Amino acid sequence: MLPTLFELSRSGKRAVKFPKAAMHSSAKIPAKLLRRQNPSLPELTELDVVRHFTLASQMNYSVDTQFYPLGSCTMKYNPKANFHWALHPAFAGAHPLWPSWAVQGTLESLAGLEEGLAAITGMDAVTLAPAAGAHAELVGILVAGAFYQDKGQAAKRRKIIIPDSAHGTNPASAALGGFEVVTIKSTARGRIDVLQLKKVLDDTTAMVMITVPNTLGLFEDDVLEVSRLAHNAGAQMYMDGANMNALMGIVKPASLGFDMMHINLHKTFSVPHGGGGPGAGVLLVRRHLEEYLPVPRLIRRPANQNGELSILDAHPKSIGRIRAFHGSTGNLLWAASYLALLGRDGVFQASRDAIVNANYLRRLLQDAGLTPYSDEPCMHEAVFTIDPKKLNGVRTLDIAKRLLDFGFYAPTVYFPLIVPEAMMVEPTETESPETLEQFANAVKTILSEAASDPQKVKDAPHALPVRRLDDVLAARNPVVTYQVS
């Protein structure tokens, strides 16, 4: 294990020597606020610090070094050019309180992102402000609530219908928005059950909320009929578009009948995520919902008033502010750069390659004896299921842990919830066929170990500094401090 900076500390070592202050700070600071003791900070040379953090970074597992076979998370390689542009001093040095005339370049980039996302989805208006996918869902639900309020239907339309193949954040957001959640079971083909939908859809329905492709990695092939039925009942259609990595340049959600949707920039549009870092959700709506969007919004002045972008800070029908300024501007600029680099053909190719890769892996693991959930081709991610009875009691979790010994990050397991012993992989467009073959070979080896030496798989990992953890104990009784011995 790497020693901490505190363990490496030796009294008197310094990386930086500060000049003596001209005036003693205590002259201005009230006595009761002054420290009685010096803070306990590690004392190190610059080289100690550089080596410590460089070694720590080498212990990291990252998409820049290895394959991240997580499903549902779109852990794809984030091109460095985007990072470079987002960090340009003209962007990074701007202050959010500067007047709009002083930040036209930043606002133009954000407007370009809005226009690009609207073109990809067919939607009419955009807010870039939500902090993440789930936040955008909540904002969408509040927007729908404001729309019904305006139409005098808020008291009646209290129900949001969500299939059980939707992402878990969908029912959570609907409940948080104050609506009643009605769940409908999927068909044996993993698709929305239209007969079930018809039974629960009525004039108390505010919204039908669908994840497309759904969490099984499957396209909802009855979506046009679902939209028709929902609209006939006077309900709004919401698309969880966090899986847009499968659809860019292929189909526009607006043409499927959706009234609003969100996109996770930190999945599809190459903004890095993971480890709880900042994300960026984007909510897109059709024209009839635009006036309810949160503020601030970007507004372009007419050409005869110089065509500049300005900021709309209030609108009588808006749901108001949901976040400071325009959202995670650094992330938004990163996505704007990604979109500009890819262009129309590039986004189509990204989605097409993501689908080809997922289906290639699906076939490789099908041949390796890992039964896919569905015999049908998938979209951008493939779901597998195993039968522990046929594998000497080896479970999906054991396979995931053993994969760590082979140098792979663990895939998503036990999700989607409706598939027993689920394992889900989203290779994304950025992985090569060779990487997918190496991954499939590792799974194949583990399956043969399950036949010959199941305990080896059940006890994995063997090659990591830390062996199998008690996840439940760690979650229930977290120890978040480190004691120097």
Ligand SMILES: Cc1ncc(COP(=O)(O)O)c(C=O)c1O
């Ligand atoms: C389909 C889907 N919907 C919603 C979300 C929620 O997004 P976030 O984690 O940014 O809140 C995710 C997250 O991965 C997702 O995959």
